[in-house]
Amino acid sequence: MDPFATLGFAHRYDLDKSELERRYRDLQQSLHPDRNTAASASERSMTLRKAVEVNEAYRVLRDDAARAEALLAALSGGPGQPAKRDAADPALLTEMLELRETLSDARELRDAARISQLADQVRSRQRDVSVALASAFGELAAAREPGRLAKVAELVSRLRYYRRFLDEVAAFEDEALS
Amino acid sequence: MALMQIHDPVAAARPIGIDLGTTHSLVAYVPLIGGPTTVVDCDGEALLPSAVQYRAAGEPLVGAPALRVARDFPEDTILSVKRFMGRGADDPETRRLGPYRFATQQGPVVRFSVAGERVVTPVEVSAEILRELKRRAQDELGELGGAVITVPAYFDDAQRQATKDAGRLAGLNVLRLLNEPTAAALAYGLESKQNGTFAVYDLGGGTFDITILVLDDGVFQVRSTGGDSQLGGDDMDRALADRLLQDMGTEPAAASPAQVRVVLSAARQIKHALTDNEQVEAEIEPPNGAKSVAVRVTRTEFDALARPLVERTGAVCRRALRDAGLRPDELDGVILAGGSTRVPLVRSYVAELFGSEPLSSIDPDQVVALGAAIHADLLAGEGERPDVLLIDVLPLSLGVEAMGGVAEKILPRNTPIPASAAQTFTTYADNQTGFSLHVLQGERELARDCRSLAHFTLKGIPPMPAGLARLEVRFHVDADGLLKVSARELTTGVEQHIEVKPSYGLSDEDVERMLLDAYEHAETDVAERALQEQRVEAERIASATEAAVASDAELLAEGEDQTITRALAELRATARGQDARAIQRGIEELDRISKPFAGRRMDRSIARALAGRDLSAVERETAHARGIEPHLGGGDRDK
Numbered sequence: 072m073d074p075f076a077t078l079g080f081a082h083r084y085d086l087d088k089s090e091l092e093r094r095y096r097d098l099q100q101s102l103h104p105d106r107n108t109a110a111s112a113s114e115r116s117m118t119l120r121k122a123v124e125v126n127e128a129y130r131v132l133r134d135d136a137a138r139a140e141a142l143l144a145a146l147s148g149g150p151g152q153p154a155k156r157d158a159a160d161p162a163l164l165t166e167m168l169e170l171r172e173t174l175s176d177a178r179e180l181r182d183a184a185r186i187s188q189l190a191d192q193v194r195s196r197q198r199d200v201s202v203a204l205a206s207a208f209g210e211l212a213a214a215r216e217p218g219r220l221a222k223v224a225e226l227v228s229r230l231r232y233y234r235r236f237l238d239e240v241a242a243f244e245d246e247a248l249s
Numbered sequence: 250m251a252l253m254q255i256h257d258p259v260a261a262a263r264p265i266g267i268d269l270g271t272t273h274s275l276v277a278y279v280p281l282i283g284g285p286t287t288v289v290d291c292d293g294e295a296l297l298p299s300a301v302q303y304r305a306a307g308e309p310l311v312g313a314p315a316l317r318v319a320r321d322f323p324e325d326t327i328l329s330v331k332r333f334m335g336r337g338a339d340d341p342e343t344r345r346l347g348p349y350r351f352a353t354q355q356g357p358v359v360r361f362s363v364a365g366e367r368v369v370t371p372v373e374v375s376a377e378i379l380r381e382l383k384r385r386a387q388d389e390l391g392e393l394g395g396a397v398i399t400v401p402a403y404f405d406d407a408q409r410q411a412t413k414d415a416g417r418l419a420g421l422n423v424l425r426l427l428n429e430p431t432a433a434a435l436a437y438g439l440e441s442k443q444n445g446t447f448a449v450y451d452l453g454g455g456t457f458d459i460t461i462l463v464l465d466d467g468v469f470q471v472r473s474t475g476g477d478s479q480l481g482g483d484d485m486d487r488a489l490a491d492r493l494l495q496d497m498g499t500e501p502a503a504a505s506p507a508q509v510r511v512v513l514s515a516a517r518q519i520k521h522a523l524t525d526n527e528q529v530e531a532e533i534e535p536p537n538g539a540k541s542v543a544v545r546v547t548r549t550e551f552d553a554l555a556r557p558l559v560e561r562t563g564a565v566c567r568r569a570l571r572d573a574g575l576r577p578d579e580l581d582g583v584i585l586a587g588g589s590t591r592v593p594l595v596r597s598y599v600a601e602l603f604g605s606e607p608l609s610s611i612d613p614d615q616v617v618a619l620g621a622a623i624h625a626d627l628l629a630g631e632g633e634r635p636d637v638l639l640i641d642v643l644p645l646s647l648g649v650e651a652m653g654g655v656a657e658k659i660l661p662r663n664t665p666i667p668a669s670a671a672q673t674f675t676t677y678a679d680n681q682t683g684f685s686l687h688v689l690q691g692e693r694e695l696a697r698d699c700r701s702l703a704h705f706t707l708k709g710i711p712p713m714p715a716g717l718a719r720l721e722v723r724f725h726v727d728a729d730g731l732l733k734v735s736a737r738e739l740t741t742g743v744e745q746h747i748e749v750k751p752s753y754g755l756s757d758e759d760v761e762r763m764l765l766d767a768y769e770h771a772e773t774d775v776a777e778r779a780l781q782e783q784r785v786e787a788e789r790i791a792s793a794t795e796a797a798v799a800s801d802a803e804l805l806a807e808g809e810d811q812t813i814t815r816a817l818a819e820l821r822a823t824a825r826g827q828d829a830r831a832i833q834r835g836i837e838e839l840d841r842i843s844k845p846f847a848g849r850r851m852d853r854s855i856a857r858a859l860a861g862r863d864l865s866a867v868e869r870e871t872a873h874a875r876g877i878e879p880h881l882g883g884g885d886r887d888k
Contacts, residue, residue, distance in 0.1 A: 079859035096468045097858035100638055101851070104667060104728045108424070108628050109793040111840045114847040119667060121851065123725075126665040245568060245692065 074128035074141050082145055084208040086132060095129045135201050136234040139208075139227045146211060147220060160225055167232050174236070178243060190240045197233045200226055264394035264424065264629040265386050266432070266621025269375060269412065271331040271454030271481060272588065273614060274299050276382040277622035278390060285436070285622040287615055288385050296614060297385075299454075301377045302326040303363035311381040320514065320536060323348035323506040325364040329483055330378075332455040333359045333371040334415075335407035342479060345487065348506030372415045373763060379419035395424035397625040399617050401456040402428035403476025403644050405690050405700050406732045413729065418763055424628045426729040429453070430460035431471060431641055432620030433586035436611055438464045439623060439637070445581030446472075448569075450599050450607065451617075452562065453587035455481040459566045461573040461580075467636040473572035473663045474644050475565045480558060482520070482589035488554040489516035489546070493533065497542045507536035515544075523548050524591050552594045559598050566602055572663050583607040588614050640665055643726055650687035650696035659724050662692065666730060671723040673739070680712035684720055688734060707736050776829070783832040787824040790836055791817050794843055797850060804849045816842045 075082055078094050100106060102122040107115050131137045170193065177185040204226045211219040265278045266285070273296040277287045287295035294313075302315035303325045310318070319326040327349070332342050338356045343349075352360035352368045360368045379398075386393055398421075400412050409426055416423035430449035437447075444465050451458040458476040462469055490512045494501045499508065515533045522529040527548050534541045570577060585607045589595060599607050611619065627637055643664045649672065651657040660670045676684065684707040691699030710718050719739040726732050794817060798810065805813075820835035 092465075094859055096465065096470070096638075096640075098855060099640055100468070100636065101854035101858060103638055103640065105425070105628060105638060109630050109789060111790050111794065111843060111847060112836075113840050113844045114851070117844075117848060118851055121855070123667050123669045126668050127670075130664060241571070242694070244571075 072124060072127065073145050074131040074138075075145060077124055077128035078132060080132070082142060082212065084139060084142055084205045086138065088133075091129070091132055095125065098125045135197070136227075136230045139204055139230055142208060143223055143227050146208075146215070146223075160228075163225075163229055163232060167236065170236060174239065174243075186240060186243065190237060193233050193236055193240075197230065197237075200229050200233070204230070262392040262394035263390045264396065264622075264625035265390075266397045266399070266427075266618055266623070266625045267379065267382055267421075268399050268429070268432075268615075268618035268621060269331065269378065269415070270299055270617075271329045271456065271483060272299055273297060273454070274378050274382060275615065275618045276386045277615070277618040278386065279622050279626040285619040285626075287618060288382075288389050290385060297378065297381060298328075299330065299378055300326060300328050301330070301374050303365060303367055303369065305365045309377055311377050320507060320510050322364065323510040324350045324362075326510075327361055327363070327369075327374045329455055330371050330374040332479065332483070334375065335405065335409070335411040336371070348509045372411050372418060375412070375415035376418035376763075379415055379421060383419055383421060393421075394629050395422040395625065397425050397427050397621045397628065398423055399427050399429045399432050399621045400730075401451075401453070401476060401478055402430050402458040402460050402474040402641075403456065403478045404730075405478070405645055406647075406702050406730070407700070408478065409730055413731070424625060426731070427621055427624050427639075428458070428460065428471075428474070428641055428644075428730075429456075429617045430458045430474070430584075430586060431462070431469065431639055432618075432624065433584055433611075433616045434460070434462055434464070434469055434620070435623050435637075435639065436616045436620035437584050437608065438469060443581070446575065446579060447582050447584055448566070448580050448603060449584045449586060450562070450566070450590065451586040452589040452595060453481050454589065455479070455483045457481060457562050457565065459562070459569045461569050461575065468638050468640065470640045471642045471665075472575075473569045474642055475569040475572070476644070477561060477565060480561055481587075482517075482592075484558050485520055485551075485555045485589070485592070486513055486516040488558070489520060489551060492546075492550075492554065493544055496544050497533065497535070505536070511536050519544075519546050520551065520592070523551050524593060548593070555592065555594055559592075559595055563598070563602055577603045580605070584616075585609040586613050586616050641728070641730070642666060643668060643730060645690045645700075646692055647702075647724055647726070647732060648689050648699075649722070650689060654696045656689050656691070656694060656696045656699050659722075660726060664726075666726050667728050669723060669725040671721050674720045674722060675716050676710065676713070676718045676720075677715055679715050681715065681718070682710045682712060683708050684710060686722060686734075688732070690732075702732065703734070705734060705736075710738055711741050713740070780827065780829040780832075783829045783836075784824050787820055787832050787836055790839060791820055791824075794839060797843075797846070801846075801850050801853075804853065805846060809846055813839070813843050813846065 078091065078098075080086060080091075099122065102118045102125060104115070104119055104122065107118045110118070131141050170189065173189055174186065177189065204223070207219065207223045207226055211223050263278050265276050265288075267276050268274060275287055275295050275297060277285050279285045289295045290297070290312075297312045298316045300312060300315040300319060302310040302318055302322055304310065309315070315326055316328075319328065333340070336342055336359050338351065338353050338359050340359065343351055343354075343359060350362040352362045358370050360370055361374070362368055383393065396416065398412060398416050400409055404412070413423055413426060430451045433449050433451060434447060446461065446463050449458070449460045449462070451460070456476065456478050457480040458474065460471055460474045462471045464470075490509070491501050493512050493516055494504055494508070497512075504512070511533065515531060519529050519531055523546065528545065530543065530545045532541045532543055580603060583599060583603045583605060585596075585599065590599070590607075590609065590613050596607065623637075624639065643660055643662055643666050646658045646662045647660045648656050648658040657672075659672050660668055674684065674686075686705040686707065687696065688702040688705065689696055689699040690702050693699050707720060707722075710720070717740065720736060721739050722734065722736045724732060724734055794813065798805065798813060802810070816835075816839040820832070820839050823831050823835040826832075
């Protein structure tokens, strides 16, 4: 499934979020099971399948990292290109290693302030990567050169690493909260 | 509609909304004119105490009469049964302060031993409460349509399934399970018509929910939800009861069932009185005829006991806000639901947490049932609110147990529902023909810390070398938040059969047996019921098809109008007969014939939604330009 096609968006990383919300709600107004209770069995199952697809596409497009992955998959001809995925930049790996160490030290010390500072830092890097991705995807769309594809793939994997890091922070916060 | 009147001279069946609460339950409906309203009993009381007393002979007592005798029959009177829904017999809840006799300490379902040598499950107890509500609604409304039953948003799959089973057992046509906070938001949102982002703080007798949602022109979209399905006013009562027992010189662990019941009930009354008083004095009469004991509780003392419980809600609220990507000051309002939000400490805590005074203009005991009634009305398509839609989310992540006992998430929490996701697995041994799968729900990293939902065994995998088979396991969550699992083997392309061995709750056979035992389902009724249901279904489909043909005639292909009209007329003729199977075939035939037309209708509404509302006129013109002949619906239709 191509989430961009499902919600009628062009293959671009930039996305008008309010238009996404509008389309999503308008689609669910006719597809959601609650709107089809009086329909025939085949109509109900047809709209239900579509409602599920729209929910999934919406979930992917709303999320910067997931949207980047989906766009890369759409542009490089299908999902799951393991060779490209694993070729992570050594600089990125070093950066993540350092972030992880700082996080695990702060966790040990139960230093919540340090952890939230760290999370803010990563979020700010995330925003920078997101901006860079928008132009990198633009360049790739203009001409599909291997160098440009590699650049995009590198940024996407960077976003993925940041996301995973922030998920870990969130899991730690949940534990601390409960 | 003409057909309905032939078979059913009574007024159209009204759909109902039910709040099946921990301490109280109630039923509401939307009348033909005016807003939603609750059904009251002969004393003018809307709240039915969620109490069921089993007797040595005869039907159990439900509600206030059961509550009155609770102290004399503490073990036979089940209160707060909701806390046991979907729970295993070894659940910690069974070891908390309470007077019950449990039939077993193990197994997938809690079972109470009650009078008359009976053993009952929480589903059966809840069904008694639902039956009583159904009776009340029938007395007021006559024929009932379907029912929407509310559940805490944080209820897991097992608890939801148990609630739905209870509805079936009570002979209700359960249209939907609706999350309680979403129901409250629906009641408020339609009253105020104000767009914005809201939090619903719902603290009931036994459950806590927080839901963050956006209301935009009639669409209620849940952004995140969180909660604790074992936290509520009951826990405040228990904390206070513990202290009262100590005041009376009794160790809580050594108290008799009757004593526990008396003290829990006194604690509840004191808690209620402390809402309007700074200090309460009460006399507690021990059940053994001993001298009554005077106790005095100040609000400060009570607050000190309740505070740790209330503070547990704070962490849950902060997480829900974070999941929604919001700060407290970005909310446009906080809605209160659930009786426990009457406790002054809870109100001040919520105001402090969100930095604004919460909304409580609708009775927090009734708001959920009123919202459920509105939703039932919407689902039945009777109301005058064509654009209202609720989009809810999955409250707890769903996943499977992976290697090393780690929980692997397949659908994360706060995913909009209905939703579906698949995961591919492979075999680890040569010629392996079976594959077992452990389905989990929860947020914890390790499988053993998550809720175990089911163990599936996939069988019939064609023999092949290890690692070659590709088993796609698909999770599907419906609009009730209920999970279904399917699986297929991808290399052979064959849909594989799954054998489900539920590791929790009642099996389908259990529920079927209970249904057969229930008096409303006496064998003679079954055939008549099936016929009636098929007739209603036939008319529903027929009118829906008729309406579709009338409104979207331009999408009909050449000659399609005639074939659909013919199938419609045949279905209606068959529905006048006595053969339920023939009606079923007629429904299927109409469905088959109108399917391409239905597909065109769906495609067009998708195109419109993607293009924006204002472009629908353009769409219509394009349809004509493509050469599709507009067929005027009414012409030769058989009225």
